[in-house]
Amino acid sequence: MSGYFKDIAPMRFAPDAEGPAFRAYDPDEVVLGKRMDQHLRFAVAYWHSFGWEGGDPFGGRTFDRPWFPADTMDLAEARADAAFEFFRILGVPYFCFHDHDVRPEGATLTESRDRLNRMADIFARKMADGGPKLLWGTANLFSNRRYMAGAATNPDPEVFAYSAATVRDCLDVTHRLGGENYVLWGGREGYETLLNTDLSQELDHMGRFLSMVVDYKHKIGFKGTILIEPKPQEPTKHQYDFDVGTVYGFLSRHGLEGEVKVNIEQGHAILAGHSFEHEIALAQALGIFGSIDMNRNDYQSGWDTDQFPNNVPEVALAYYEVLKGGGFTTGGTNFDAKVRRQSLDPEDLVMAHAGAMDVCARGLKAAAKMLEEDRLEAARRARYAGWQEGWAQQMLKPGTTLDSIADAAIDRGLNPQPRSGRQEVLENLVNRYV
């Protein structure tokens, strides 16, 4: 054990405690017939809390962690010790990682794979020894300069092949560790300028790559879900997996809509000009909802600042859509979030997560109550009630034509009268729960 968090006691649910405690997250509490920890399925992101050094465009490392710069296997092991000590203090059921977060890259593909496997052995022992499970694994195909023009969409076929080798290793490790999902975030799958880009060819390559990933998943018997994480920009100006709708179009073009789902990040939804709940509801409607990254942006700077959730009403509306669609299956709530660079202390890392877990718990409970009391749904149903009538249903049946509907509308002398959408009334209703 690393001892990095030695002054911090394991977090417990104690709403009235003076010191650090969960105020709302009680893993044992049953909500809608299910334990809260099974609803929320929290995961810590290894990269932000144990990989990120606190740099920004104007300055480097601010965090003074004993495992930095983690460029040797010994330091990588020290980092793993600290990470698993942290997971235990928080009592989270899951974590997530990229290959790049957990081991220094080797000089060759083979050396990188060996190092990844050595770290996975360490993880496996720690997981068996009461540690959390793996919500998802993923490959970092964006940090190294070789990926500056993309991974699967790189104009250089050697990068495509290198990326394939890397994803194979990461899928193998995810499978071995019992990961419940595998994520592909297309960090640099996009472009800066059309002047040097064959967009159509790049999209074809991305489709082939994804198809091969899916084939490989089946070949090794990985039972988890393959997830694409949409994001509209940053790092590339034009990102191919812009939002849920774009990803669905891409999946159906390649016949993969039954194979691949989405991991929706709140901050990415906002960057795409959507609300988080819109993206979740759309994914549910299209049958591709998988998991969420629960981290918000700074709404003034308009960039992907990966902050911990801190707004119960927002979170409640997101979980409302998650619950309405039946809740998570293999997915969960990953905090793809980092503390601010001035938050230097071990305690800051713990309290950032604990506070976020409380915010999510409050959001979940509000969402569950809204669903249970059925008032929002009742209002929605009332708005569409006309479609329950026989003549309305008949309009949608095969065989009905534009002509026949038009003639009937004329015969009946239709003159539809608008009805209030009652937005403010519904907003007031939601505010009674949050």
Ligand code: XLS
């Ligand atoms: C970056 C993404 C990334 C993915 C995993 O914006 O959110 O962290 O979640 O590669």
Ligand code: NI
């Ligand atoms: Ni992100």
Ligand code: NI
């Ligand atoms: Ni993310």
